[in-house]
Amino acid sequence: xxxxxxxxxxxxxxxxxxxxxxxxxxxxxxxxxxxxxxxxxxxxxxxxxxxxxxxxxxxxxxxxxxxxxxxxxxxxxxxxxxxxxxxxxxxxxxxxxxxxxxxxxxxxxxxxxxxxxxxxxxxxxxxxxxxxxxxxxxxxxxxxxxxxxxxxxxxxxxxxxxxxxxxxxxxxxxxxxxxxxxxxxxxxxxxxxxxxxxxxxxxxxxxxxxxxxxxxxxxxxxxxxxxxxxxxxxxxxxxxx
Amino acid sequence: xxxxxxxxxxxxxxxxxxxxxxxxxxxxxxxxxxxxxxxxxxxxxxxxxxxxxxxxxxxxxxxxxxxxxxxxxxxxxxxxxxxxxxxxxxxxxxxxxxxxxxxxxxxxxxxxxxxxxxxxxxxxxxxx
Numbered sequence: 001x002x003x004x005x006x007x008x009x010x011x012x013x014x015x016x017x018x019x020x021x022x023x024x025x026x027x028x029x030x031x032x033x034x035x036x037x038x039x040x041x042x043x044x045x046x047x048x049x050x051x052x053x054x055x056x057x058x059x060x061x062x063x064x065x066x067x068x069x070x071x072x073x074x075x076x077x078x079x080x081x082x083x084x085x086x087x088x089x090x091x092x093x094x095x096x097x098x099x100x101x102x103x104x105x106x107x108x109x110x111x112x113x114x115x116x117x118x119x120x121x122x123x124x125x126x127x128x129x130x131x132x133x134x135x136x137x138x139x140x141x142x143x144x145x146x147x148x149x150x151x152x153x154x155x156x157x158x159x160x161x162x163x164x165x166x167x168x169x170x171x172x173x174x175x176x177x178x179x180x181x182x183x184x185x186x187x188x189x190x191x192x193x194x195x196x197x198x199x200x201x202x203x204x205x206x207x208x209x210x211x212x213x214x215x216x217x218x219x220x221x222x223x224x225x226x227x228x229x230x231x232x233x234x235x236x237x238x239x240x241x
Numbered sequence: 242x243x244x245x246x247x248x249x250x251x252x253x254x255x256x257x258x259x260x261x262x263x264x265x266x267x268x269x270x271x272x273x274x275x276x277x278x279x280x281x282x283x284x285x286x287x288x289x290x291x292x293x294x295x296x297x298x299x300x301x302x303x304x305x306x307x308x309x310x311x312x313x314x315x316x317x318x319x320x321x322x323x324x325x326x327x328x329x330x331x332x333x334x335x336x337x338x339x340x341x342x343x344x345x346x347x348x349x350x351x352x353x354x355x356x357x358x359x360x361x362x363x364x365x366x367x368x369x
Contacts (some may be wrong), residue, residue, distance in 0.1 A: 022333040032337055043345045047352050054356035055363070064290045072250045077333040078290065090279065094272045097323045101264050213254050218325075225323045229316055236312040240286045241305050 031219050034227045038181050038188075042230050045184065046237050049177050059170030061153055063239055066174075069135050081237050085128045086231065089189075092121025092227040096196075100221045102142025108203060111217055115200040118224065122193035129186050133179075144175055151175035178238065185230055195220045271322045278311050 015026050022029065053060045068078045095117040102110030136144045144151055153171035199220050207215045256264070289304050321327035326334055 022330045022336075024329065024333060029333075032333075036337060036341055039341060040344065043341075043348065047345070047348045050349070051352040051356045054353065055360040057360075062291045065292050078292075079283050079285065079286045083279065086279055087276070090272075090275050093319065093323055094268060097268055098265070100325075101261055102256065105261050106255065134339065157336045215254055218254075222324055225319055228323075232312055232315050232319065236282070236308055238283050240282060240308045 009158070010017040025102065025215060027215070028218055030221070031222050034234075038226065039230075042184075042233070043090050045177075045181050046233060049181065049237060052173050052177070053170075056170040056173065059168055061171055061174050063174075066153065067132065067136065067239075071131065079239060081128070081132065082235060085095070085125055088097075088121055088125050089228050089231050092118050092125070093225055095121060096221045096224045099219050100187060100214075103208070106209070106214065108206065108209055111203045111208075111214060112200065115196060115203060115217070119193055119196045119200060122189055122196060122224075126186065126189055126193065129182065129189075134183075151179055181234060181238065185234055188227050188230065192220070192224050196224060267322065271318050275315055275318060278315050282308060282311055 014020050064078045067082065068076045070077045070081050095114045099111050099114035099118060102114060137146060144153060150172070152168075152175050200218055202208065203214075203217070208216060285304060285307065289300075291301070294301050294304070320338075326337065
């Protein structure tokens, strides 16, 4: 705590114990701790995926050739749709950081504008994911067969039959990991959109002006950037590598 | 007791108009970097994807490493600039990053090791 003694700290910035560890507020530090634990869950999922596909390398699907659909067309376009989803999430992350910046200037109108764009971006991402899942499972070029709690890719990549009655380990694990990891990430996006919406409503009502600071925008911002961060890794390890 | 989430907030929670301009400029630069990296990744995936390249050759290994490096660069920009971790105290930065990186590096090592072993043992005992 060497740093904090050199500077007189306003009473309002101290925690209950009369100190301000790391010069951050209690809420922000706890958000970081939550994000570390959440990042460990995602790290566990992605390393588990790596574990399976490393020893099943011979029968693992060609990942970028699986989802090649694009809305309103039957053309075979690998990666483009996922690239679009990635781009939407990055842009909504940018609008989020602009909302945080506006909050630091106590600019209520700026916060409202950028938070509204962030909510919109999150909603577009969720809609895109819904379309991706639907096309995957039930679309005219759908590739996934589901049964019970299980799923498998049923296009025949390796000369072996892959279907519910005759599943091959690689394609089956691919499909299960796909729904598990993108689903878990999508759930995070969903709760992020809800949190952003609540903060947007409170900003419109002028809560944070009364409070004297916009730190709540910063806290939900951390969560939202984390969601974007996870997607960057999911994109690489699911679709590219 | 007073609501503690109302009275407590971080140091440096406010900045002026001029500082804001500088910060916004930085945000736009980082946005451009992230967009370009994503575009490069997608282009690489389309041109040098597994469907068009010998996956057992050393070229594919280089591409895989390039994908992972580009991803880590993107992650670094998001964490240090967008999440402002680069502007926080050193102590907080390392409290968050170091344990996580050590843990994930260990997890990666042990799973890679075991996965290689399973692959090896499959060649000997066919029922695994």
